[in-house]
Structures are given as structure tokens and as C-alpha cells.
Amino acid sequence: MKLLRYGEAGHERPGLLDPAGTVRSLADHTADIDAALIGDSAAMAALAALDPAALPAVEGAVRLGCPLAGIGKIVGVGLNYHDHARECGAPIPAEPILFLKATTALSGPDDPIRLPDDADKTDWEVELGVVIGRRARCVAVEDALAHVFGYCVAHDVSERGHQLERGGQWTKGKSHDGFCPVGPWLVTAEEVGDPQALALWCDVNGVRRQSSTTGEMIFGVATVVSYISRFMTLLPGDLIITGTPAGVGLGQRPPVYLKRGDHVRLSIAGLGEQNQTVV
Known part of the structure; x- marks a missing residue:
């Protein structure tokens, strides 16, 4: 569904x-x-x-919002794709790298990305979103997927200057208003099947920047859910964004960042497509 x-x-x-x-x-x-x-x-x-x-059909063009209301927390996983770690020149993490993203960053899949006034290094990151459906505390890896309600496309928009140059706290660069477009749909887990077999991509101004599969994850969804649940209780409606593959702006040589007027498209197989204009 x-x-x-x-x-x-x-x-x-x-x-x-x-x-x-x-x-x-x-x-x-x-x-x-x-x-x-x-x-x-x-x-x-x-x-x-x-x-x-x-059911009644909704007629005409309609804005889609974030497909889930009342998300309690957004937990991000950093450097979770082998190809992305390589492009950043970073070692493969021994354990998942976690950060939190403010829920005020949530927006609809086609809402504009609004750059902060002092932003000059804003980056794109297509990510698989995992929505928790059952309370999870210290769950085993083999039981973790039973706690997942479904999956969605998430865009982890990141202002790298604030993330990396303002005291080393990633949350600062990840939490600006509108920096977490989600959707267009929340797809139930049984319809998605294997979360490690999904193609994902991101285009910027018509140029394919990211193209990979969730099989490139260093820590798969089951491992991530189990790991996070050992540090905090996951509740129904919590959102985990599971990392991004290679091709982000920071990884270009030289780096390329979003500017006003740019257009971003991103998609994950079976989960729909997002389209955003940078303003």
C-alpha cells in the first residue's frame, strides 16, 4: 500500500x-x-x-506533503555507502555514524528547497527512509525488519559549511527548514520486499549525479535499526534516513553545490520521485 x-x-x-x-x-x-x-x-x-x-478520487493537480504526520524523531546515518566513503576519502566506519535531524526540516517531496541566507555549500543526498512501525528497544538484527512499517524517499539536504565548519556538529548543517523532503509516498514493507535491492538516483539540472543501489550500504537496514535501538528507543512514526551513495556535490572535483534556480530530481525504485527547485 x-x-x-x-x-x-x-x-x-x-x-x-x-x-x-x-x-x-x-x-x-x-x-x-x-x-x-x-x-x-x-x-x-x-x-x-x-x-x-x-475510494473517492482526488481531482486535479494536488500538492503532496510529507506522507507521515507526527514524526517523532529523524535519525540519520552518515557515510553508510561504500562508494560515498571512497569519494570522500573517508575510512569505512567500524560502526554506524549517527546524527539527528530536526523535525522542522520536514517538507513535501516537491516543495522548494529554501537556502539559508549564509548558505554557499548546500548539497544533495538521495536516501532510503525507513519508518518504524513497532516500538524497538535493543532488538536483535534478525528481528529488526519486523519493526519496520515501510519505506520512502528522503532527501537529506545538507549545508556543508554549517555541517563541517561550524564546530563539527552535523545537525547544524542538516536541520534548516525544508532540508528533509519526504515522499511522495510511504510504501508498506511487504510491498517493497528486500530493502537492500533498490536502485536510487539523483539528477541536478538534468545531469545524473548519483546512481547506485541500496546494496552498496555498509550497514544494511536491519543492522541500522538494531544498532540505533541500542542507544535510543525507536517508536512508531520515527524516521531513519540511511545514508547516501556516491555523487554528492562535496564529492565532485571541484565540489559543486546548489544555487538558487537549480532543479533537483531524485527517486528510489518503487517509492516514487521528488522534484524540487532551489530558491
Whole structure:
């Protein structure tokens, strides 16, 4: 099932994408797509039993918001692709590198990326987003995927100057408003299948900058979920962004960064596509 939220920012309504690609309203069946819903197995079973063709179609062009409301925390994993570590000249991490990204950075998949006034090294990073569906605390690797509700495209927009030159705290460069576009859909885990077999890519101004697969991850989704759960309890609705492959602006020679007027497209197989203009 592909869940989504559509409408004006701050007033999104719940919906889903049917097999034909039509946005259908779920407003008669749930108040929102949120942590309470995805953590309720009975409520989710009821939605899964609906006939999408019987749901009202949403007519005309519609803005898509972040597909999940009430995300409790965003946990990022840094340098988690072999090819990205190589392009950065960094050693392969012995353990996952973690950082937090503010929830105020969340935005819709096609909302503009707004550069901070003093930004001059803003970078793109296509990432697989993992949404937790069951409380996870100190879970074993072999049990970790049972705690995953679903997957989505996430864009970990990063201002490298703030990330790397302002005291060494990554959160500063990762948390500006609008620096975490998510969506267009939240796809349930059973529909995605193997999270380590997904192609992902990112274009900037029509040039393919990133092209890889989630099989390049140093630490796979199960390992990441298990590892994070040993340092903090993961709750339904928490979002993990799992790292980016090679091809980021920082890795170009010389580095290339986003500027106002640039257009970014990014996608993960089966999870949809994002399109953003830098303003």
C-alpha cells in the first residue's frame, strides 16, 4: 500500500495511491496518516482491506506533503555507502555514524528547497527512509525488519559549511527548514520486499549525479535499526534516513553545490520521485 498526504501545507488530508496511479482519499476512514495509525495493526488491516477503486478520487493537480504526520524523531546515518566513503576519502566506519535531524526540516517531496541566507555549500543526498512501525528497544538484527512499517524517499539536504565548519556538529548543517523532503509516498514493507535491492538516483539540472543501489550500504537496514535501538528507543512514526551513495556535490572535483534556480530530481525504485527547485 502506498500511503500519502495531500493538500495545502499544514492542512494535508490522508490518502493513498491506487494501482493505476490515481490519488484516492482516505478521509472517511482515518483522520490522518500518523504514528498512531501505523502503530495500530487493526486500523492498518482495515485500510488494507479497502477497495481502492471504491475510494473517492482526488481531482486535479494536488500538492503532496510529507506522507507521515507526527514524526517523532529523524535519525540519520552518515557515510553508510561504500562508494560515498571512497569519494570522500573517508575510512569505512567500524560502526554506524549517527546524527539527528530536526523535525522542522520536514517538507513535501516537491516543495522548494529554501537556502539559508549564509548558505554557499548546500548539497544533495538521495536516501532510503525507513519508518518504524513497532516500538524497538535493543532488538536483535534478525528481528529488526519486523519493526519496520515501510519505506520512502528522503532527501537529506545538507549545508556543508554549517555541517563541517561550524564546530563539527552535523545537525547544524542538516536541520534548516525544508532540508528533509519526504515522499511522495510511504510504501508498506511487504510491498517493497528486500530493502537492500533498490536502485536510487539523483539528477541536478538534468545531469545524473548519483546512481547506485541500496546494496552498496555498509550497514544494511536491519543492522541500522538494531544498532540505533541500542542507544535510543525507536517508536512508531520515527524516521531513519540511511545514508547516501556516491555523487554528492562535496564529492565532485571541484565540489559543486546548489544555487538558487537549480532543479533537483531524485527517486528510489518503487517509492516514487521528488522534484524540487532551489530558491
